[in-house]
Amino acid sequence: MNGKLATRLALLLLIVIVFLGSLGLHRSGASRKDTITLAGSTSVMPFSEKLAEYFMVGNPKCAVDVQGGGSSAGVQAAMNKTVQIGMSSRKLRDDEKILKEIPICYDGISIIVHPGNPVRNITEDQVRQIYNGEIRNWKQLGWIDRAIDAVTREEGSGTRGAFEELVMKKEYIDDRIMVQDSNGSVKEVVATDPYAIGYVSLGMVDAKVKTLTIGGVAPTVTNIRQNRYHMVRPFLYLTLGDPQGTTKAFIDFVLSRDGQNILRREGLVPVRG
Amino acid sequence: MVKTFFSREQAIKLLLLLAAFSSLLFLFVIFIFILGEGLPLFYRVGLGNIILGFKWAPTKGSFGIFPMIVSSYMVTLGALLFGAPLALGCATYLAEYAGRKTKIFLKPALELLAGIPSVVYGFLGVIYIVPLIREHLGGPGFSILATSVVLGIMILPTIISISFDSLMSVPVTYREASVAMGATKWQTIQKVVLPAARSGILASFILGMGRAVGETMAVIMVAGNALKIPLSVLDPLRTLTSNIALELAYAAGDHRSGLFSTGVVLLIIIMILNFVANFWVKRRVAA
Amino acid sequence: MRLNPRWVDKLVRASLLFQAFFTVAILVAIVLIVFVRGIPHINAEFIFSYPEDMGRHGGIFPSIVGTVFLALLSIAFATPLGVGTAIFLTEYTKESTLTRVIRFGVESLAGIPSIIYGLFGFIFFVIKLKLGWSLISGTLTIMIMVLPTIIRTSEEAIKAVPRNLRMVSFSLGATKWETVTKVVLPSAASGILTGIMLSVGRAVSETAAVIFTMGSSLRLPTSLFDSGRTMAVHFYILAREGISMEKAYATALVLVVSILLINIAAYYTMNKMIAKYS
Numbered sequence: 119m120n121g122k123l124a125t126r127l128a129l130l131l132l133i134v135i136v137f138l139g140s141l142g143l144h145r146s147g148a149s150r151k152d153t154i155t156l157a158g159s160t161s162v163m164p165f166s167e168k169l170a171e172y173f174m175v176g177n178p179k180c181a182v183d184v185q186g187g188g189s190s191a192g193v194q195a196a197m198n199k200t201v202q203i204g205m206s207s208r209k210l211r212d213d214e215k216i217l218k219e220i221p222i223c224y225d226g227i228s229i230i231v232h233p234g235n236p237v238r239n240i241t242e243d244q245v246r247q248i249y250n251g252e253i254r255n256w257k258q259l260g261w262i263d264r265a266i267d268a269v270t271r272e273e274g275s276g277t278r279g280a281f282e283e284l285v286m287k288k289e290y291i292d293d294r295i296m297v298q299d300s301n302g303s304v305k306e307v308v309a310t311d312p313y314a315i316g317y318v319s320l321g322m323v324d325a326k327v328k329t330l331t332i333g334g335v336a337p338t339v340t341n342i343r344q345n346r347y348h349m350v351r352p353f354l355y356l357t358l359g360d361p362q363g364t365t366k367a368f369i370d371f372v373l374s375r376d377g378q379n380i381l382r383r384e385g386l387v388p389v390r391g
Numbered sequence: 392m393v394k395t396f397f398s399r400e401q402a403i404k405l406l407l408l409l410a411a412f413s414s415l416l417f418l419f420v421i422f423i424f425i426l427g428e429g430l431p432l433f434y435r436v437g438l439g440n441i442i443l444g445f446k447w448a449p450t451k452g453s454f455g456i457f458p459m460i461v462s463s464y465m466v467t468l469g470a471l472l473f474g475a476p477l478a479l480g481c482a483t484y485l486a487e488y489a490g491r492k493t494k495i496f497l498k499p500a501l502e503l504l505a506g507i508p509s510v511v512y513g514f515l516g517v518i519y520i521v522p523l524i525r526e527h528l529g530g531p532g533f534s535i536l537a538t539s540v541v542l543g544i545m546i547l548p549t550i551i552s553i554s555f556d557s558l559m560s561v562p563v564t565y566r567e568a569s570v571a572m573g574a575t576k577w578q579t580i581q582k583v584v585l586p587a588a589r590s591g592i593l594a595s596f597i598l599g600m601g602r603a604v605g606e607t608m609a610v611i612m613v614a615g616n617a618l619k620i621p622l623s624v625l626d627p628l629r630t631l632t633s634n635i636a637l638e639l640a641y642a643a644g645d646h647r648s649g650l651f652s653t654g655v656v657l658l659i660i661i662m663i664l665n666f667v668a669n670f671w672v673k674r675r676v677a678a
Numbered sequence: 679m680r681l682n683p684r685w686v687d688k689l690v691r692a693s694l695l696f697q698a699f700f701t702v703a704i705l706v707a708i709v710l711i712v713f714v715r716g717i718p719h720i721n722a723e724f725i726f727s728y729p730e731d732m733g734r735h736g737g738i739f740p741s742i743v744g745t746v747f748l749a750l751l752s753i754a755f756a757t758p759l760g761v762g763t764a765i766f767l768t769e770y771t772k773e774s775t776l777t778r779v780i781r782f783g784v785e786s787l788a789g790i791p792s793i794i795y796g797l798f799g800f801i802f803f804v805i806k807l808k809l810g811w812s813l814i815s816g817t818l819t820i821m822i823m824v825l826p827t828i829i830r831t832s833e834e835a836i837k838a839v840p841r842n843l844r845m846v847s848f849s850l851g852a853t854k855w856e857t858v859t860k861v862v863l864p865s866a867a868s869g870i871l872t873g874i875m876l877s878v879g880r881a882v883s884e885t886a887a888v889i890f891t892m893g894s895s896l897r898l899p900t901s902l903f904d905s906g907r908t909m910a911v912h913f914y915i916l917a918r919e920g921i922s923m924e925k926a927y928a929t930a931l932v933l934v935v936s937i938l939l940i941n942i943a944a945y946y947t948m949n950k951m952i953a954k955y956s
Contacts, residue, residue, distance in 0.1 A: 164732055167896070171730075183895060185811065185905065188641030200810075267531035272616075273450050274641035290448070293458075293619035296533060296627045299611075299637045302919025309920065310522065311531060326920070403855045404770050410762030414829065415783035417822045421790065421798045428801055480697030488691060489698075497702065499945050504705040506937045508883035508910050511930050514917040515708060544708075547701055575683045577690040605791025607886040608914060632793045632886075639800065639890060654797045658790070665789040 152364040157185040158192015158205030159276045160300055161225065161319045162353045165384055166205060172380060173371050180364050189276030193217065196356040202365045204356035207276035207319070208283075217356040222372050224387040226320035227281055227349040228337035230305065230327040232312045237261055239331045242348075246285050248315065251292030256313065268295045269307050269316035277301065280351040281317050321385040342387045353386070425658060429651030441652055447618050447634070449646040456653055458620040462535075462628035463604055463660070465621065466614070469539025470546055470603040475596055477543075478550035485551070486558035487580055498555060505548030513609030516541040521613055530625030533615030538628065541613050542606060546599035553598065557591025558584060597668035601661055607632040631657045709934060716931030719924045725932070729896055733912065734922045738929055740898040744906035745936075747813055747899060748892065749881040752820040753874055759821075760828030761863075761870060767829075768836045769858055788826035792886040795823050799891035811893025814902040819891045820884065824877035831876065835869020835951060836862055868951035875944035879937050885910045909933045 156166050163186050170182035187195070189206040193214050196204025210219060229245055231237060237259050247253040248268055257263045270291050271278035282291070298304045304316040309326040320337050323329055329337050332349065341347040361369050371377045378388035433441060436454055444455020485497060520540055525532030561584050569579040585592070615627020616637060629637075635650050635657070642650055727737035763780070771777055799819030809815045839862050847857040863870075889911050899906030907915075909929055916926040 167732065183897065183905075185893065185895060186640065190643055191641055194643060265530075272637045272641070273448065274638055274643075274646060293446070294617050294626075296531060297616040297618070297629070297637065299640075300919055302921065306918070306920030307533075311525065314531070400853055400855060404766075407762050407766035407770055410759050411766040411780050413759050414763060414787055414825060415780060417825070418783045418787050420802070421787075421794070421822075424798055424802050424806075425794065477697055477701055480694050481701040484691075484694035484698040488694065497698075501702070501705065503938055503941045503945070504709065506879050506883060506941045507705075507708060507934055508885065508913075508937065510885050510910055510914045510917065511708070511712065511934060514913075514926065514930065515711060517917070544704055547705070551701065575687040577687045578683060580690075601789065601791075605793065607791070607793040607796075612918060632791065635793050635797060636886060636890075639797065651797065651801070654794055658794055661789060661791055661794075662786070665785070669785065 152179060153181040153183060154203065154364050154368060155183045155185065155201040156192075156203040156205055156355075157187050157195045157201045158356075159189040159207035159353070160186045161207040161277050161321075162205040162222075165223075165321060165353070165381060165386065168384065169372050169377055169380055170368075172376070173368055176371075177364075177367065180367070182368060188274055189279070190274065193356060196358055199358055202357065202361075203369070206354040206356055207351055208279045209352065210354070210356070217358060218360065220355040220357070220361075220369060220373075221352045221389050222355050222369075223353050223378070223381045223389055224342060224350050225353055226337045226339075226342050226347055226387070227277065227284065227317050227351065228320045228323055229315065229317050229330045229332065230308050230323065231315050231330060232308055232310075233326070233328045234312050235261070235328060237330065239334060241333050242285060245317075245332070246287070246289065249286060249291050249295065250289045251294065264313055267307075267311050267314040268292075269298055269304050269314060270295050271301075271304060271317075272297050272299045275299070276351075277317070277319060281349075284349050284351070285317075323385060339382070339385070339387050350387075422658075425651060425654050428648060429653075429655035432645065432648040432652045433655075441649075442656065445620075447649075449638070449642070449649040452645075454645075454649045454652065456631065456634065456656065458618060459629050459631045459634050459653070460656065461620050462614075463630040463632070463657075465535055466538045466542060466610070466628065466630060467600050467603045469535055469624070470542035471596060471600060473539055473543025474546045474599060475550060478547045478595075478599075479554055479592065481547070482551045482554035482558060483580060483585075486555050487576070487584065498552070501548050501551055505552070509545060509606055509609040510612075512541055512545050513612035516609065516613040524625065528625055530623070531615060531627060533613055533627045535614075535621050535624045535626065535628055537613040538610055538630075539624075541609055542603045545606065545609065546602050549602055550595045550599045553595035554588070554592045557588035557595070560591070561587045594668045597664055601664045601668070604630075604657070604664065605632060605661055607636045611636055631660075709938075712927060712930045712934050715923075716927035716929075719928035720931060724928055728898070729912075732919075732921055733896070733916050733925055735925075738909060738912060738925075738932065740896060741907040741909045741912040741929075742932070744813070744892070744899050745882055745908040745910075747906075748816050748820060748888070748908055749878045751813070751817040752824060752881050753878055755817065755821040756824050756828055756877065757870075757874060760825050760873070761832050763825075763829045764832035764836055764870075765858055765863075768833055769854065769862065784826045784829050787822065788830075792823070792884055795819055795887040796890035799887060804891055810903065811891065811895070811905040812903045813892060813899050813906060816888050816892030816908075817902075819887050820881045823884070823887060824880055827877045827880065828870075828873045831873025832866070832870045835866035835873070838869065838951070839865045866951075868947045872944045872948040872951065875940055875947065879940040879944070882908070882933070882940065883910055883937055884908075885914050889914070909936070 163184055166184045170184055173182055174180060189208050192204035192206050195201045196217055248266060254265055256266055298307055301318045301322045304318050305322055305327055308314045308316045335341050335347045337347055342350050355369060378390060382388050441454045441456055443457050445457055446453040446455045485494060516537060520537050521532035524534060524537055565583050565587060566579055569583045610630050611633045614633060616629045616633055617627040618629055621628040631653050634653050639650055724737040726739050728739055730736035767777055799815055803809045803815035803818055804811055843861055844857055847861045888908050893905030894907050894911055894915060895905035910933060913926060913929040913933055916922060916929060
């Protein structure tokens with residue numbers, strides 16, 4: 119019994135050590151591939167992921183890793199050189215401007231409601247009043263007598279920051295409004311609750327939800343380009359200093375016609391073309 | 392030769408002692424870091440402003456978590472209201488009425504089901520319970536009610552398991568004596584068995600509460616996460632746990648400290664619950 | 679009017695039966711729903727291919743791998759510490775202040791909710807130790823989480839080993855450590871294994887502690903410092919963002935089935951141990 123147990127334990131230990139050893143050798147996969155990491159805004163993240171997918175197909179020697187964390191975290195990570203590219207969905211503050219800002223596209227913030235909601239248009243003032251708690255009922259917008267289930271993003275979110283800057287101006291978002299922590303989950307709530315309203319990145323809009331026109335202007339790429347739709351924010355790639363090597367290659371790809379077409383297909387407004 | 396032999400045994404004992412101390416070490420480090428990140432804010436902003444503050448706007452300097460303390464309390468109570476009677480009834484049936492075969496099959500089956508991840512409960516809650524509440528009772532559906540139901544279901548296996556063990560550990564002689572004096576089964580259970588198992592049953596309730604208070608992912612999915620104190624069971628709410636999980640990934644500086652302060656409060660509440668379950672309940676009932 | 683106790687008895691029995699039935703029905707319904715809605719979308723491709731388009735299409739292979747790595751590594755680290763602690767508490771000391779303090783530490787660790795582990799793991803492993811969102815951060819965090827379970831079950835298992843076995847071993851001239859490794863541990867093996875399997879189940883179903891330490895990258899983790907998803911995290915993100923109901927149910931099914939199988943194995947081993955000593 120002793121011999122068997124000891125041998126089994128030793129074998130297990132050996133396997134574990136070999137396993138750990140082989141894993142440890144692969145720190146950052148640096149031996150195999152050129153890896154760059156992007157981190158930051160969760161609004162920019164899915165599009166970076168898509169761009170990364172295409173980029174890696176064309177550049178098999180390179181790996182692009184995309185993380186979230188939020189715009190502020192992305193700014194920090196870029197400044198600390200923890201990542202090669204930081205992603206932000208809001209403009210940089212003055213003390214953050216040591217970073218190089220590379221706009222990769224523009225994104226509209228669109229107000230969404232359930233597809234079955236008959237309301238079609240809303241003014242910017244009304245949006246603000248819904249979110250500061252003054253307008254609470256759909257009958258104030260021409261629909262039935264029923265409370266509005268408003269949804270916002272959480273504090274610290276770049277999308278919320280942009281929304282607060284563009285719509286709320288200096289006012290606070292009311293405490294009774296529900297909070298979800300991603301574009302996807304806001305969209306999901308609005309898609310399933312007939313009385314909900316929310317704001318999401320334009321690139322995230324699909325058939326599950328309906329967009330409202332703001333003061334008669336629809337949130338479309340054309341309207342953004344022609345400056346008619348104003349709830350717009352830039353998606354920024356941030357680097358410390360000029361991008362080099364794989365980083366530069368990736369950013370060049372994103373700004374190339376192919377990259378911009380990918381973004382356009384996703385509902386974003388390209389910076390060129 | 393003898394000297395080497397003793398040193399080896401002592402060396403082994405030392406190694407094992409170190410292993411045993413690792414638990415204390417980890418506990419210590421966890422407390423140090425959570426308190427280290429969370430306490431300074433209490434000094435800077437003021438204990439009252441945090442614990443009794445009504446406004447949570449951490450990027451603008453407000454760190455009030457009172458509404459969340461109230462909300463955590465309300466859903467935990469709600470979870471107990473839903474789960475405890477059901478669980479106790481189930482445990483009682485299993486312990487007192489069910490045949491041996493049923494016991495052997497059902498108890499492990501129930502404990503297996505306890506292994507279902509909390510995110511699955513939350514998901515099913517969003518798909519089935521939230522719309523149900525919204526359509527038939529009103530409000531957005533994301534509410535105290537939804538959260539209490541989901542949490543109540545989640546703590547069922549915990550309460551059933553421990554209550555069952557408590558009931559089963561009541562000596563058979565108690566029951567026999569009661570029946571011998573002419574009591575019916577229910578009278579026996581009601582007046583003899585349940586009181587005897589009281590400390591374990593109460594402990595199971597408190598442990599269930601602990602589980603409900605500490606639950607995060609399922610709550611985020613069904614609670615709506617609004618910051619205001621909920622005034623009705625149909626209102627959305629945010630618990631201490633959801634607060635941490637919703638904002639942790641993006642938070643920096645004071646915002647992050649605020650989340651750790653939330654963590655400190657949560658930790659204290661749970662430690663108190665655990666303390667009560669482990670010591671007070673058992674000692675008090677014995678007296 | 680006094681209610682006839684016999685009638686009350688019958689009523690109560692019926693009500694309790696209903697409660698038991700209802701409870702079991704709820705829990706079984708949960709498993710059934712996941713099963714019925716997930717099974718149509720499970721196939722070899724789902725298990726072995728990579729997720730595409732944020733998980734809308736494709737499979738969950740990287741998260742299966744991530745889950746396995748996380749569970750195995752956490753157990754690999756936690757078991758020596760846990761069993762060592764259990765051996766110390768049962769074999770090498772008598773009940774004293776020392777053991778009470780250590781037990782207090784273990785019980786306290788057991789009571790800490792998973793979000794606090796997530797908070798701690800995030801600030802300590804990810805940020806302060808600069809390990810980043812990675813397999814190693816997740817492993818170390820989960821290791822601490824499952825430690826109490828391993829300690830408790832190992833202790834029970836070791837205590838269940840009859841004293842005379844140890845006596846016989848000593849009388850044959852064995853040292854304490856030899857007795858422990860050659861007599862006690864082998865006998866307690868199935869109990870210890872139960873604890874290990876329960877801990878694996880816990881690691882697999884954890885979400886809050888994992889998402890803030892291991893991250894949520896969609897890539898296949900190939901090194902200790904890679905981020906990755908476990909199935910639970912992947913499921914949570916799919917469900918919360920409404921990315922794909924079908925994939926969500928399918929992931930949930932794989933998750934639930936894995937945990938059920940692990941727990942069944944744990945019970946089977948535990949029963950073997952009980953049978954051995956009763």
